[in-house]
Amino acid sequence: MSAQQQKKPRQIRCTIIGAEVSGILMAYKLKRHLNDYVTFKIFEKSPDLGGTCYASSDEIQGYLKGVAKHFDLERYISSNTKVVSARWSKEDSTWTVELEDGSLVTSEILVNAGGILNHPQIPNIEGLSDFSGPLLHTASWDYSIDLRGKRVGVIGAGASSIQLVPSIQPLVQDMKVFIRTPSWIAPPVALPDPDATNYTYSTEEKAIFEANKEIYLDTRKGFPEQKRTRAMFESRMKQLIPDQDLQKKLIPPFEAGCRRINPGEGFLTALQKPNVEPVFDLIERMTRAGIVAGGKEYPADVLVAATGFNTTFRPRFPIIGRNGVNLQDAWQEHPESYLGLGVAGFPNYLIFLGPNTPISNGSLMGSVEATAD
Structure with missing residues (x-):
């Protein structure tokens, strides 16, 4: 060698x-x-x-x-x-x-x-395969499908839907958004703020958290900052949703932070456009022509499952x-x-x-x- x-x-x-x-x-x-x-x-x-x-x-x-x-x-x-x-x-x-x-x-x-x-997390809905039109999923988008001028049904109101709905709203003729559970919508986050600071815990505070789990848990639920955060989100959402009946349906009843908080105010704006209708009745089944919810059939040319992963x-x-x-x-x-x-x-x-x-x-x-x- x-x-x-x-x-x-x-x-x-x-x-x-x-x-x-x-x-x-x-x-x-x-x-x-x-x-x-x-x-x-x-x-x-x-x-x-x-x-x-x-x-x-x-x-x-x-x-x-x-x-x-x-x-x-x-x-x-x-x-x-x-x-x-x-x-x-x-x-x-x-x-x-x-x-x-x-x-x-x-x-x-x-x-x-x-x-x-x-x-993709595929929704378990009766008759899902019966729908005669394209069935898209936000996790595996088919860019060959043109949504312009189409009647579109969107299933879901989480992070995927909150991004999707305002993106396609200007393109479609009509859109129904099927909402089972609303999401907390926050103002835009991570914007430049030279005066913003993060609280730094001292070595003594960290030691207390480690030794006494109850004290640590007290910082996670029921503390003033949490209540102020919820009040801030709720106030802002009410500003964006003038209709009081719609406020009751779109503002979550649970604490902010229990589920993902979404900085997507455009979603709330899009839901109130003339060509968009939020549907809060539970989906019962799919048909060849669309979605049945609350005993009513909503026709659609394209269905989108915004149901995440x-x-x-x-x-x-x-x-x-x-x-x-x-x-x-x-x-x-x-x-x-x-x-x-x-x-x-x-x-x-x-x-x-x-x-x-x-x-x-x-x-x-x-x-x-x-x-x-």
Whole structure:
């Protein structure tokens, strides 16, 4: 063996599932810091990179594409390539990934960067398949469907609907928005404010919280700031909803913060446009022509399920670790991981935003960046 061969390090192979924020970031880290030691491939089931975005997704997706191009990561990505299974081999300590076309890819490390916001939550409604027109879902949008001049029925009033409704309201002829549970609508957040400050807890206060859980819980419910926040949101929503009957239906009866707070005032404005009608009766069933709610049929040309994601931590395909254990089964009841990225019994299998990841109502980017590091 030559001296040059002796100096050349053995390269470890890495398979990355998903070309979204996590996958692109992981690829960047590997290329920048471990380029001499790790080779990697990225498999993305969609036609293009990007992942889960706001309704105005072009800017976000454009940024991610720019990142991938700038750091020469595009050549590592195989689009329209769906992973259907992964299996650990005890004999050679590798993962074998099976793709939808039947081909196999082997590597020492497997990184699942698919996240939990990639699987649409399909509503369980009688006759869903009977509807004769297009049925769209906000989690897998079909851009080939033109909504201009159409009668559209939107199911849901959560974060997805709150972004969707004001985006398509100017395009459609008529829109019915079926609302089961209203959401707290907040003024725009994260706006520049040079005078804003976050309260800093002292070491003594943190020690008290750790020693006495009751004191910590007192800061989470029934404290003056919470009441003021609810009063502020309610006052603002009433300003945006002049009709008192509509106020009663759209202002939630529960405390602000019990569910996701949405900075989407445009949703309330859109609901009051002449071509939009909020429907508060429970959906009974679908028909070929539309939706039946409260005993009345609402005709529609297109239906949109703005019902979010199935956010289970269980993987979407079989991942077989040591002793033939399928991670889908292991995480059926009590999903858990180490620091949100490692799983006992699944060597060299790493995940982004797994169980025990510090996820809150804020941005996930901090957790994603910490995991990549």
